[in-house]
Amino acid sequence: MRRSKLGFWLFLAPCLIAFSVVELYPMLSGFYYSLTDWDGISATPKFIGLENFKNIFTNEKMFWSCFGFTAAFAICSVILINLVGFALALLVTKKFRGANLLRGVFFMPNLIGGLLLGFAWQFIFTKIFPATNIPFLQNWLTDKETGFAALLIVMVWQMSGYMMIIYIAALQNIPDNILEAAAIDGAGGFRRLKDITMPMVSQAFTIGIFLILSNSFKLFDQNLALTNGDPNHATEMLALNIYKTAFSANDMGMAQAKAIIFFISVAIISIIQLYFSKKREIEA
């Protein structure tokens, strides 16, 4: 008994140490700094209590407009990416020539880093789109609405392949006999999709929605590379806003306070989502 307890802590120790050094400690020190006026350089930050939080709720209009932009983006990307990913998964699990190749092709964008991808798409939006001379395709990155759409396109293009992989795994777990039985009972393709396939992969939906929701909220690289928040902060998402507060406004304390509000809201939203998704799941 004693031996196994020692073993337990021994094996846990590396993880525990790593977790506390790179997660727990920075987070706690972040909480502390959010209560100071630290500028990121000075060795002696002044303790100012909840002043930063008060400021965020009273003065920082930009933070809340970024919050709104980010939330809208997260909702749209959760819906779109999961839809596209699921559709792609349905497509490539059908047996036809080239299905395996297509899996690779759809997954490929996910292998490119966010920054690189952002710059590649920036080139497409600012050079190739205008070159078509179609009025609708001009100046996509210089406007809030089209900038939003551009970010969404890039994210959908990048993440759908990843979701596809998750859904493929789930689809392959559905026992063939259930689908066959339904077919014999006279259920059509759509009926089988709606009443058998979808409920059977609802676990994967939980994962998919959670992943995309939290990733979209935390999105940074693509935002930085594609629009950098331009024009006039119209396409600035939360992570970028926090980064700018910390490093260009030299207001590390305020940035930490924003990050904490950000962390708490993402946590609450994710927990709510997980709770409701879990309720719907059924065990195979």
Place this chain on the structure above:
Amino acid sequence: MKKMKKVKKVVALMLALVLVASSLTGCKSDKKTTNTSTKQSEDKSGDTDKSKEPVNIEILQYKVEINDQLQAAIDTYTKENPNVKITLQTIGGGEDIGVTYKSRAAAGDMPDIFNCIGPDECGRYKDFLEDLSDQPWVSHANAGMLDLDTIDGKVYGLPVSTEAFGLIANKKMFEDAGVDISNITTYDQLDQAFAALQAKIDDGSLADKWPMLKNVTAVQGAEKWVLGDHAVNVALAPEFKEDVFAAYNAKDIQFSYKDAYKDYIDLQLKYSANAKDHAGAVSVGYSDAVQGALALGSVAVIQQGNWIYNDVNTVDPKIAENLVFLPAPVKGYKEDSIFTLVANYWCVNSQSDAKVKQASKDFLNWLYQSDAGKDIVVNKFGFLPVFDNYGDLAPKDPLSKGILDYMKAGKVISAVFKGAPGADWLQQVFGSKVQGYLTGDLTWDQVFDESAKEWNSMRNK
């Protein structure tokens, strides 16, 4: 039984790993102790033979365009002084070196030589600034060159170079169009010259010589430092009488020259591809305008400074040779001048070891005051001299020469943007709001009123 064996194996493996790891860390700490012990013995022997003491200097600087040349200079210096080892790191070219400095400062690992400019930044890095007032170059500095990094009479920085920005034009295009730009001294003359060139472009008479040429100007709306840091001087310099410290101490800004700024930007928009729909300008960045437009011959004029010479030269040396400065007109103040600024300052980390500090000062002194160093600074870096003992040395590119001409004629306005409340006001507030004007979300009045309000709240924090 088999399972048990497996577990044992895994445990053994883990233990072995732990052993290896601990032995590794053991090595590390061993090395450290030997290191410090040699250091100590060096320190002792150092008293007898100081010049042989090995010194490591780390330079972290932002001027990408001189990276290779500076490395060559360092190699020359370290060959002469074998005990000195210098590591150079350059972060810039669109990347914000401030982020790096900040994280290094927070980690207590500031480089030995770094860049810092102006009252705002110097205030932040005060704990790291070594007093350089006793350095030999101080007495040779040209008038006003040290001001930005002088606090309470103490000099904290060696000026990197003088630079200037204004409207840079390809004079050959104007010549080919039969437009004389050699004597432009007013806003209206500029306007007329641009109109004349645009007319020639539109009627197709320049199509043989300049097939790519479509518009006279390009506005770099994606670069908030072009709209903010630089162009904003059109409004700030006259209001604060070209005095950085007046701007730095100002609790409020009136924007009494806001019309001058409006006219200045509108003049460039009027003859650009985005004349009708300004929003498109927001996606025009530095490289689009410099390498992509000016150097390819698709525009004739952009707002930039002498630092673009090399970028244009690598694309098309012929166009680079024809670049000249046109004045950046400030209506109601000076319409015939360009803006000058100190590029930045070299600072020495006051928290480094005494011998490292000394070696850093020696290196900077060698670079800017020895004959070999002067030659490197002027001919290799292409910097305009900021000291009075450089003799006839002067860079040979047409833009630097142009700056000297403007200086001689007294047609310069000194930039005051370093007195603004930090890069945040210049770019994230003012630059961003001008973008808002370009996209049509804000009116000019909103741009100035909201920026003035932010200035006030940042100064009264």
